[in-house]
Amino acid sequence: MGLLSAELPATAAPADQTTAALAPCVDAAKRSGAAAWTCTAAGLTVEVDGVRAFTPIAPAVPARVEEARVLDDYDGWCENGSVCHRVINDYIAETKGNAAYGNQEGVIGTFDVVLRTVLNGRQAQWRVALIRDSGPLLQFTSVQVTCWEEVNLLPDNSCGVHGAGAPTVQGRWDSNTLYGNKLASSNEYYGAVNGEFTPAGHPGFTMGTLEGEYFNCYGEDNCYYA
Numbered sequence: 412m413g414l415l416s417a418e419l420p421a422t423a424a425p426a427d428q429t430t431a432a433l434a435p436c437v438d439a440a441k442r443s444g445a446a447a448w449t450c451t452a453a454g455l456t457v458e459v460d461g462v463r464a465f466t467p468i469a470p471a472v473p474a475r476v477e478e479a480r481v482l483d484d485y486d487g488w489c490e491n492g493s494v495c496h497r498v499i500n501d502y503i504a505e506t507k508g509n510a511a512y513g514n515q516e517g518v519i520g521t522f523d524v525v526l527r528t529v530l531n532g533r534q535a536q537w538r539v540a541l542i543r544d545s546g547p548l549l550q551f552t553s554v555q556v557t558c559w560e561e562v563n564l565l566p567d568n569s570c571g572v573h574g575a576g577a578p579t580v581q582g583r584w585d586s587n588t589l590y591g592n593k594l595a596s597s598n599e600y601y602g603a604v605n606g607e608f609t610p611a612g613h614p615g616f617t618m619g620t621l622e623g624e625y626f627n628c629y630g631e632d633n634c635y636y637a
Contacts, residue, residue: 429509429521429544432472432492437511437518439468449512451619452494463617485525485540486583496624501635502530508621512546512610519610520546522580526556526604526623530634535591535626537602539575542583547611549580551618554606558591561599561625570594575604594628601625 430437436450445457452474454467472493480488480497489495489507498504506526513519525540537556543549554577558570573589594600602623609615628634 427521427545428490429492430511430518432470433509433511434471436468436470437513439466440513441515441517444515446514447512447614447616448514449510449616449619451510451621452492452508453619453621456617456619458617485523486542490523490544494621498624498636504528504624504626504636506621506623509544510619512616514613518546519613520544520549522546522549524604524618524621526602526621528602528623528626529588530626530636532633533594533628535594535600535602535634537573537575537586537589537591537623539586539589539604540583541578541580543580547613549608549610550577551580551584551606551608552577552615554578554586554604554618556589556602556604558594559601559603560594560596561601570600575606594634597629597631599625599627600634 433450436455439455440448443457448457452470456465470492472491474494477495477497492509494508496506508524511518511521521544523542527538529536554575556573556575560568560570562568571592575586578584603620605620606618607615608618626634626636
């Protein structure tokens with residue numbers, strides 16, 4: 412992944428709720444002096460000399476669970492720099508996260524990531540939406556959803572990696588449905604989105620990871636949200 416050079420000026424992004432809520436992370440990014448950084452509600456991701464590092468930093472607005480909604484309101488829902496979850500019914504849930512990215516000069520742009528999960532028997536089906544809020548056009552690469560099985564006191568087990576595509580995002584992009592593997596173990600699971608992107612006029616950035624709402628696949632019955 413390339414790094415932004417000192418000769419490349421930052422493109423100023425307008426102040427908004429996302430950058431205000433992510434201010435603790437943005438401040439840490441500026442202090443780090445990193446030439447390329449990304450802030451999400453999970454924390455700060457930087458890459459220096461080809462080495463990627465992540466530091467957990469809580470946003471000014473905490474994660475929250477909201478009431479279920481049916482309408483597609485992704486661009487207006489949860490525009491506060493946090494992570495929001497909502498369970499539509501026992502088998503459908505949505506998670507949205509906000510991201511800001513920049514260099515030594517400050518914030519270049521902001522965007523949203525939404526993960527919609529539909530449970531069908533013991534299979535999860537995912538769709539990803541990417542929405543550019545501010546800054547230059549974004550070329551994403553290697554966007555993928557990883558299925559994870561929750562394992563207490565141990566690293567979680569991967570239950571499949573599913574490529575979502577490599578879109579160019581001027582406004583909003585929606586992936587096709589990604590079909591997960593059949594989940595055999597009796598346990599909790601979740602999906603997580605990650606990838607890389609390149610803003611127009613700049614080298615590349617790491618997107619960070621957005622984890623979806625956990626769902627239950629206990630026993631041999633169908634999976635469901637509690």
